[in-house]
Amino acid sequence: MKIGDLARRTGLSTHTIRYYERIGLLPYASRASSQQREYDASILVWIEFLGRLKTTGMPIRDKLRYARLRERGPETQEDRRILLEEHRTRVRTHIAELQACLAVLDTKIAGYAGSDMVEKIDDAATERRKRAVREGLARPLRD
Amino acid sequence: MKIGDLARRTGLSTHTIRYYERIGLLPYASRASSQQREYDASILVWIEFLGRLKTTGMPIRDKLRYARLRERGPETQEDRRILLEEHRTRVRTHIAELQACLAVLDTKIAGYAGSDMVEKIDDAATERRKRAVREGLARPLRD
């Protein structure tokens, strides 16, 4: 498989694939004939997993740590497990936060539906700013 | 309340507060005496809400759209509701993705605990890269 095929299959751009190789997230691909990278299907599994880590917000720095451990082979299993468990904890925490925010969002939206107090509270500050604009203290908002 | 107090109460830096005002996320604060910004407690509600939007991944561009509607007062309620509902949908989708990834993570971690096939699949590509490094085709990973 050449880089273009891999790009099509993974949804990454060829630029991104080369970038990932450069920084060490992807293993150095064998250059089959001439200079061109040749991939076998096993890389898809790793890229998919990288995608999961990305979706869950792991920074490249940490993915790199994981990738380096993976490079070093089976004796790093324990370290990798720990890394993943720490990440899992952060993801769980983040999901909980999101759910809390979602609840607030629901309340807010419900407030808009029934047009109640929420509006009045919200617009108090707005009125102060409008006054400032009238008085030339504030510029109208740009774009 | 002065900017430093507000910073302490919200966890934002004074730099960030001024930045938010500059781009229009925060209303232009009245300069009580001289040049210095004076805030009243109502701003805390807005900043907290901005924090929720941030936590849920809303880009500044969209927070700005919301803020501009808010500026324009009560007649924009409907637009604001729509904006928030769209955002809510995206957040829900994102939570679902995270949960799916979490399941994969769990499987992976379980695999490390029991050291099974997972390892062997994972390390196949690693071996290819090691070979490349030995042959001087790839640099060892930096940092």
Place this chain on the structure above:
DNA sequence: TTACAAGTTCGAGCGCACTCTAAGTCAAGG
């Protein structure tokens, strides 16, 4: 009243994760 902490503006700089450009090489179909 003097010291110094906290405020001001403007603009530059930073970290992240790509994304793109330029200038060139290579491979496969007609």
Place this chain on the structure above:
DNA sequence: CCTTGACTTAGAGTGCGCTCGAACTTGTAA
């Protein structure tokens, strides 16, 4: 052979969301 499109490298550029620095003014407690 020739064209065309995919590939190569090194390095510069982008967009986001802050973050910081410089140079200066203002507020407050001893």
